[in-house]
Amino acid sequence: DTGVSQNPRHKITKRGQNVTFRCDPISEHNRLYWYRQTLGQGPEFLTYFQNEAQLEKSRLLSDRFSAERPKGSFSTLEIQRTEQGDSAMYLCASSLKGLLGTHEQYFGPGTRLTVT
Amino acid sequence: QQQVKQSPQSLIVQKGGISIINCAYENTAFDYFPWYQQFPGKGPALLIAIRPDVSEKKEGRFTISFNKSAKQFSLHIMDSQPGDSATYFCAATTNVRNTDKLIFGTGTRLQVFP
Numbered sequence: 001d002t003g004v005s006q007n008p009r010h011k012i013t014k015r016g017q018n019v020t021f022r023c024d025p026i027s028e029h030n031r032l033y034w035y036r037q038t039l040g041q042g043p044e045f046l047t048y049f050q051n052e053a054q055l056e057k058s059r060l061l062s063d064r065f066s067a068e069r070p071k072g073s074f075s076t077l078e079i080q081r082t083e084q085g086d087s088a089m090y091l092c093a094s095s096l097k098g099l100l101g102t103h104e105q106y107f108g109p110g111t112r113l114t115v116t
Numbered sequence: 117q118q119q120v121k122q123s124p125q126s127l128i129v130q131k132g133g134i135s136i137i138n139c140a141y142e143n144t145a146f147d148y149f150p151w152y153q154q155f156p157g158k159g160p161a162l163l164i165a166i167r168p169d170v171s172e173k174k175e176g177r178f179t180i181s182f183n184k185s186a187k188q189f190s191l192h193i194m195d196s197q198p199g200d201s202a203t204y205f206c207a208a209t210t211n212v213r214n215t216d217k218l219i220f221g222t223g224t225r226l227q228v229f230p
Contacts, residue, residue, distance in 0.1 A: 006159075033218075035218075042207075042220030042222055042223050043205075044217070045217040045219070048215075055214070056217065095216070102131070104165065105162070106162060107159035107160045108152060109159045110158075110159045
């Protein structure tokens with residue numbers, strides 16, 4: 001399978017615990033995005049990387065959230081001191097950004113986080 | 117100005133009928149408009165996309181109509197099938213400032229009955 005993969009698919013954690021999610025993009029894609037989707041809503045942008053550089057962060061990304069893409073390949077999203085409001089589907093997408101503008105973003109299956 | 121407004125919230129169509137979902141935007145800098153299909157528990161799958169230099173794009177049973185002056189675009193699903201039952205999201209983005217984050221609509225839940 002050469003699509004975007006995410007692990008774990010589901011995570012249940014207790015309030016106050018730290019969690020980390022991983023995203024593996026399509027291999028030749030240089031851009032990687034994180035979105036969050038709550039029930040009945042469209043995905044909301046969190047942050048994105050071009051290669052290893054984190055170029056933009058949404059105001060939704062509080063200080064408890066941190067994302068990395070250390071070698072420009074896979075990415076991790078960590079949430080510290082989780083709160084019940086963090087319960088959502090965390091989606092990763094990747095694209096190939098060329099010289100001629102926007103390219104298609106392909107999404108992974110998501111990680112469903114439940115904070116109890 | 118960053119919003120994308122989508123309607124209807126839900127849609128019920130008979131098998132073989134035409135499903136139509138509408139979106140409107142405000143930001144005239146948007147230059148790429150994709151539609152995504154999402155099944156329960158899955159990530160969104162790119163269905164079809166359009167740029168504002170064309171008024172219509174067709175791929176199989178799926179057609180996007182784009183009205184630049186009205187700042188509206190719509191998805192038409194011809195010959196709707198029960199397997200098309202899913203949630204559909206429109207989205208928009210711009211390459212201005214080298215960012216192409218997607219701004220999504222709120223989604224339309226489509227149910228196609230046999």
